[in-house]
Amino acid sequence: MAEAFIYDHVRTPRGRGKKDGALHEVPAVRLAATTLEALRERNGLDTSRVDDVILGCVDPVGEAGGDIARAAVFDADYDTSVPGMQINRFCASGLDAVNMAAAQVMSGQHKLVIAGGVESMSRIGLGASGGAWPIDPMVAVPSYFMPQGVSADLIATKYGFSRTDCDAYAVESQKRAAKAWNKGRFEKSVVPVKDINGITILDRDEHMRPETDMQSLGALNPSFEMMGAMGGFDGVAIQAHPELESVRHVHHAGNSSGIVDGAAAVLIGSSSAGRSAGLKPRGRIKAFANIGSEPALMLTGPVDVTEKLLKNAKMTMKDIDLVEINEAFASVVLRYQQAFKLDPEIVNVNGGAIAMGHPLGATGAMILGTVLDELERRDLNTAIVTLCIGAGMGTATIIERV
Numbered sequence: 395m396a397e398a399f400i401y402d403h404v405r406t407p408r409g410r411g412k413k414d415g416a417l418h419e420v421p422a423v424r425l426a427a428t429t430l431e432a433l434r435e436r437n438g439l440d441t442s443r444v445d446d447v448i449l450g451c452v453d454p455v456g457e458a459g460g461d462i463a464r465a466a467v468f469d470a471d472y473d474t475s476v477p478g479m480q481i482n483r484f485c486a487s488g489l490d491a492v493n494m495a496a497a498q499v500m501s502g503q504h505k506l507v508i509a510g511g512v513e514s515m516s517r518i519g520l521g522a523s524g525g526a527w528p529i530d531p532m533v534a535v536p537s538y539f540m541p542q543g544v545s546a547d548l549i550a551t552k553y554g555f556s557r558t559d560c561d562a563y564a565v566e567s568q569k570r571a572a573k574a575w576n577k578g579r580f581e582k583s584v585v586p587v588k589d590i591n592g593i594t595i596l597d598r599d600e601h602m603r604p605e606t607d608m609q610s611l612g613a614l615n616p617s618f619e620m621m622g623a624m625g626g627f628d629g630v631a632i633q634a635h636p637e638l639e640s641v642r643h644v645h646h647a648g649n650s651s652g653i654v655d656g657a658a659a660v661l662i663g664s665s666s667a668g669r670s671a672g673l674k675p676r677g678r679i680k681a682f683a684n685i686g687s688e689p690a691l692m693l694t695g696p697v698d699v700t701e702k703l704l705k706n707a708k709m710t711m712k713d714i715d716l717v718e719i720n721e722a723f724a725s726v727v728l729r730y731q732q733a734f735k736l737d738p739e740i741v742n743v744n745g746g747a748i749a750m751g752h753p754l755g756a757t758g759a760m761i762l763g764t765v766l767d768e769l770e771r772r773d774l775n776t777a778i779v780t781l782c783i784g785a786g787m788g789t790a791t792i793i794e795r796v
Contacts, residue, residue, distance in 0.1 A: 396664050398496035399675035399796065403510075403660040403763035404432040404585050408599045408751040411515035411653035416596040418655070420587055422451070422458040422514035427469035429510060429659035432585040434470070437661065442473040443671055445504035448494050449659075450487025450511030450755035451480050453523045458514060466512075482755070483684075485720060486781040486789035487511050488658060489758025493791055495662045496679040505667035510659035511755035520653065520754075527785055538634045538690035540627040542784060543618035543650065545692035546723035547643045548631045552691070553729050557644040560724035561611040564649035564748045566738075567721060571745025572604035579744055579771065583763050601652040601751040616643035617650070634690030649724040654751030658759035675796045677766050680776075681707040682791040693726045695788025696780040697733045703778070703790045711736070714792075715774035718765040720757055720781040721746035730780075743768060757781065762791065769795040 406425055409417030417425065426449055434441055449463040463478030483490045488511030495509035526533045533539070540548075550560060574580060575598065586597035622628035628641045661673075668675055683703040687695035696719055704710060711734050719730050719742060731741060744764060747757060758781055765777040780790035 395500050396502050398499040398662055398679040399665060399668055400677040400679065400766060400793065401661040401663055401668055401673040401675055402433055402437055403658070403766065404429050404583055405658035405760045405763060406587050406656045407584055407596045408601055408654040408656040408753060409596050410600045411655055411751070413516060415516045415655060416600050417587060418516040420595065421517065422512050423462055423465045423469050425514060425587065425655065425657035426462060426466035426512040428585060428587055429657045430466055430470035430472060430508065433508060433659055433661050437673060439671065442475055443506050443667065444472065444476045444508055446498065446507045447476060447478040448491040448507065448509045449478070449480055450482065450491045450758065452482055452484055452487055452513060452754035453518045453521070454480050454482065455523045456518055458518050462512065483787065483789065484784040485722065485754055486758050486783045487755040488760065489762060489779060489781060489789050489791055492660050492662065492759055492762060493682040496682065499662055499664050506663035506671065508659050508661055510657065510759035512657035513753040513755040514655045515653045515753060516655050537785065538630050540630050541618060541621055542692060543645055543723070544622050544627045544631060544641065545690065546645050546725050547618055547622065547641050548635065549691055549693060549729055550644045550725040551638055551642045552635060553732060555644065555725050555728045559728060560644050560649045561608055563724040563728060564611060565606055565608060567742065567745045567748040568602065568604055568606040570743060571602050571749035574744035575599065579767065582767055599750040601654050602749050606648065611648040614646040614648050617646045619643035631690060645723050645725070649748060651722050651747035652751035654753050656753035656756050656760070658756045658763060660759050660763060676770070677793050677795050680792040680794050684789050685787065687786045687788055689786035692784065692786045693722060693782035694729060695782050695786060696726065696730050696790065699788030699790045700778065700780055703792065707792060714776055714778050715740065716743065716765050716768055716777040717741045718761045718777060718779045720752065720761060721748040722752065722782050724748065726782050758789070762793065766793060766795065
């Protein structure tokens, strides 16, 4: 089986996912096209060599619908021979796009593929694409449907994480993200978003609040307490986990992922494709896996899929130098660290989605690129990238630096 190499990756900065956010005026297809253009220009890429473009998008409706990957190919002025495919596995869509691209290369069916994702959350509202899971009783009842924030609070309750624990983690995420930006650790990979006149709209993650401290977070009310009580979801949580007497609501806007706009793209190919195109590999996709996890807890999938992936790869956590796990909610990361007894100093070392935001379809590709850059900066070898997923799933990928 052929190896799948990572030749380059880029991302846009993340803009606040509101109408006053810097990227609100930019359609999702333009965000995606920005990353495709950057890969072409940075690598002198003959786009006729690209066999496919795979992009995650969680709410592919309206202007983001209709196979946004193919539309981005047109907008970026790639060769018309380049096809495109949009995929959706909720929050892991961007990482799954990378894994699908790697599988195409490993199987020998394709030689050079671009994978990533895009989400314009300021223009296409969260949940705009709907679905049976939250509204069809035949689906919602047996899966213990509840909002993700209530599930995050359920995780905190079940595994013993306090409001202080979650807030402290959030403060650290903000500090690490600010330090990473100030030290120039994202400069290699972040490409600015420009308007039609070539004027830069945004060149830095907009959601960060580096001044965040325990006092400012302590003033915030729990976001999901009323939803849990008035909406009846606390009852659903306890029905699924009767060992608990109640749900402690500890999450709020400050220790949960931010709603943002953004896009990312990763150039993946075989060794022969890289040589033909004059490209130097930076990393390789070693292994990847997906799994379904307990739907009430919903967001513990990273633990389950990591266990599966390490077993399949015949590895242990001792073989992993860095971990990048999406900060959907603070309790998600705290549970992962607890389950594997991890040193926090190797987890999300440059901050994460609590500080910088979570553009749903793009985040998986973004954090894969972030950890590859960090492996290079630290002269380390191996990292695992993982995300929790709505409806109870997990996706994980092991990469190695070349």
